[in-house]
Amino acid sequence: MALLEVRRIFKSYHLHGKRIDVLRGVDLDVEKGELVSLIGASGAGKSTFLHVIGTLDAPAAGTLHFNGRSVLDMNDAEIAEFRNRTIGFVFQSHFLLPEFTALENVAMPALIQRQSPAKAYAWARELLERVGLGARVDHRPGELSGGEAQRVALARALVLRPALLLADEPTGNLDPATGEGIHQLLRTVNEELGITAIVVTHNAELARSMPRQLRLVNGQVTAA
């Protein structure tokens, strides 16, 4: 059984009397343990697709199953619980909390889950070291570069060891060497933590370095 089974997903936006058909019958299976890149032109619908499969946004039609469980049949409380427990997000904008340090931002999801603070902070610190920010743990988001903030957001997305990581251009603000480092980190968490990941990127070379490559075009997901 696939970890993620997406069938005939449709999603449109309606704005100023106009309809934009973004997802037009997306089909996709992702097996547990896969590391997948997703490319596609700007505006093709990559972020929309991640939001839909991450249950942040409801599709107009279609089905979504995780480990055989129909997500779209859950009620709001069940979906929220499922999302917290299963999915880690790295958004295109980092959405870090400005008044907290990098370490606090990364540990926050674990603290909200009432994990022991000592454990939460130790793991958060290790993740920050892994993304190359061991020397920035006490910086607030306003005291970080754009790429550093994005790396903090990646560490935060990993702190609960999600079954599925959805990363929307985690290397978008990074120089090539740091970007390659992040992709290396994604491969490591994929292999060592068993985290399945879908990574949106505009970097064709990094996309090709992933074991499986997808492209979003004409509202559908195909092999790249």
Ligand SMILES: Nc1ncnc2c1ncn2[C@@H]1O[C@H](COP(=O)(O)OP(=O)(O)OP(=O)(O)O)[C@@H](O)[C@H]1O
């Ligand atoms: N809330 C919204 N209301 C109306 N249209 C929207 C909304 N969000 C996105 N769109 C439109 O839907 C299309 C897909 O947007 P999306 O953000 O998914 O693209 P993307 O592939 O992630 O692009 P990029 O690579 O630039 O991030 C775009 O044409 C965008 O203008």
Ligand SMILES: [Mg+2]
């Ligand atoms: Mg996007």
